[in-house]
Amino acid sequence: DSVLAVAEAVLLVQRDHGDRVNRKHARLKYTVDDHGMPWWREQVEARMGASLGEPRPYEFTRNGDRYGWVATTPGLNNFTLFVQNGRVVNLPGRPLKDALAAVARSHKGNFRLTCNGHLIVADVRDEDVPAMSALLASHGLDNLDYSALRLHSMACVALPTCGLAMAESERYLPRLIDLLDAVIDSAGLRNDAIVIRMTGCPNGCARPYNAEIAFVGKAPGAYNLYLGGSHSGERLNKLYRETVTEDQILELLTPIIKQYALERLPAERFGDFVIRKGIVKETREGKDFHD
Template sequence: MSDDKQLSPVEHIKLASNYLRGTIADGLADELTGSIAEDDTQLTKFHGFYQQDDRDLRSERKTSKLEPHYQFMLRLRLPAGVVTGEQWLAIDELAHKYANGTLRLTTRQTFQYHGVLKKHLRPLLQAAYQVGVDARGACGDVNRNVMAGAHPELSAVHREVHDWSQRISEHLAWKSRAYEEIFLEQPAAGEDHEPIYGTSYLPRKFKIAIAVPPENDVDVFANDIGLIAIVDNGELVGFNVAIGGGMGSTHGEPATYPRLGSVIGFATPEATLAVVEELVKIQRDHGDRENRKHARFKYTIDDHGIDWIHEQLDTRAGIRLEPAREYRFDRNGDPLGWRRSDDGRWHLTLFIENGRIADFDDAGFHRGQYPGPSGYKLMTGLRELAKIHKGHIRLTGNHNVIIADVDEADKPAIEELVAHYGLDDGSRYSTLRHSAMACVAFPTCGLAMAESERYLPSLITKFEAVMADAGLSDDSIVVRMTGCPNGCARPFLGEIGFVGKAPGKYNLYLGAAHDGSRLNKLYRENIGEDEILAELTPIIERYAEERDDGESFGDFVVRTGIIAETTEGRFFHDNVGSPEPA
């Protein structure tokens, strides 16, 4: 760790926090304000929530001499995104009782609540705890929600991978009793100790995902540690280990960049937990604690090199990885509709546009900006499914929901509800819309520079017309949009990516791989909708006419020189804005 004079302000806050307690309890008890102390806003992330305010109301409240309309975004910890029907119903109920009446599925396979008032934080977390769900470590400078492949072609392997997500999540969960004392109101129990994180925890957030080829539905290379399941004769024999993925960057600062994970070797099941723990500890000890923009594991790796990582694993823990095994990914999205696993059970994947679960009607959430006909009772339909479904419900890394483990005899009842509520099993919207994903952005995210969730659906409608005119209505192009460059919807893995620069203005990125194995690159900067459509329409038309058989859009724009290939994160900013050849 850097010496005390070099520590960033957040590092000082963590060190002085008494194992993440700070003055949070005092802030919750203060009824004179809807906010908590500024330093505590760094600590509450570890407990699963961020302080925000409604940016749509800022000017009005300032004019009225009122404090901002403070509220909180609260995220649950849900390894592999698996819940029972009973848990789904409880989580749904809490959204209406303590939040804004909607649920947001995240790109890390969990739920977010929006619009939670300070007085509702403790009762919400206590009620979630009663059904076996918590928010410990869902945010903050620790390992966050562990993702795992959601589509079980091989049921036994899928169960193992789910178990691994649980084991890793519990092993790397922070151990302080602060969460139990402050939010669950349980008595103090002994002296706190953090055997993995220490008193400073990690320099920045840390993310882990497990993929089961050929599905890369978790965008495994976007994680600090990506575990790629290697299956031999139907049995899980271990994992290829990829390290150093991360999407965040900062506009105008080329020293920051997205990076995809580098595969460094193969670990047997017996060695996997030790490998994961030691990689976390390497980042704990060597990550940058002075400059938070340089504090992710990806920069530690690029500063020191992959060989150095191998040396650290060996000298610190005697770990020597085997050579990586062969694998293949086909895509990084979700196959919608019914699929059957090898145990004979059925799994229905339903499309949830941008992850927002609500009942959309004339007075509903985002009505007039969000597509979906009047009376689209999405939240009610999913609630009714949860009431009758006997298996699990899985969240995917692409904002969608899987009604999983359905027996043949129970399919008709599921299908009847899907039809009754008009839920989208892949037949309601276009393939292009099914492949698109946006972050929350306005009105609640304090980092947003432009709209995302509220805007992308209408932009997709315009793209659908362009695709139809080009004869590509049934084709999939991965489209990602975020309101800022922090990367929550993984925009740098979009074959077409949009990153907010200012209200109504976006940086346009092209050229990511359809399977999530290559970053895109900046094509045009700071452009609005008319310019976006003018730039993309001729490229899409050319793609329709000149593509090779089976060639994805991302591969096409790289092959034809429309955009330069990004081979490594360090070269993300090289050859930016490559012009289309004459």
């Protein structure tokens, strides 16, 4: 019952104390880091006129989406479909925009966007699931036969839309994943999720710095390669190689992926593996990122 009051207070504190000058320092996380959590809590409580409860234990186990059908509240169901890099557009062989328009015309519930850029057809009643499943299938929207690497990928818009971009991202990452999928398949890892992200510049709009594998654009066709973020998104990664091209990316990642397939511990994630093997150092906090 206090959700709206807390949300408003958070926005007000960020409005009053967030960095409005330096875009790279403008996000909420920097405000908290600058002032500390006790200060932040005091400011929020003062604006909402009440005290926040004590922190409750929690654990993140992943930061990906649950694709396909998932039962939610009694009598209702959600279907999460894969939208590559969050781009709803008609492409040859995959007219996604037209397909979603057809779903919208018959859907009685609502649509929700995920933080990873995918789409949830939400609040489908139990009795409507068969018809909705058939409709999704008729437009190819039920196709989730992608590698787990692709299902856990994300890229920013970059060129030609973003004026800050120094390299391709949205238009290039799908092709790079095609090449990496061949390595993944040969290593027997097609169904093993690895978080991979790409941006066209260092501003990090696709959250590359906490991905297990990340590429940050430096120049056309050249990227900084980062490794070692946690699968759950709680740990920053570390710079592995600077200014690498496509051929160098494949040359660098192929032996690491194959080593991971052969030498990982039970249930060990890729980001944890590269740290345990000393391929990159662990980033324990933000201040260690450049060490």
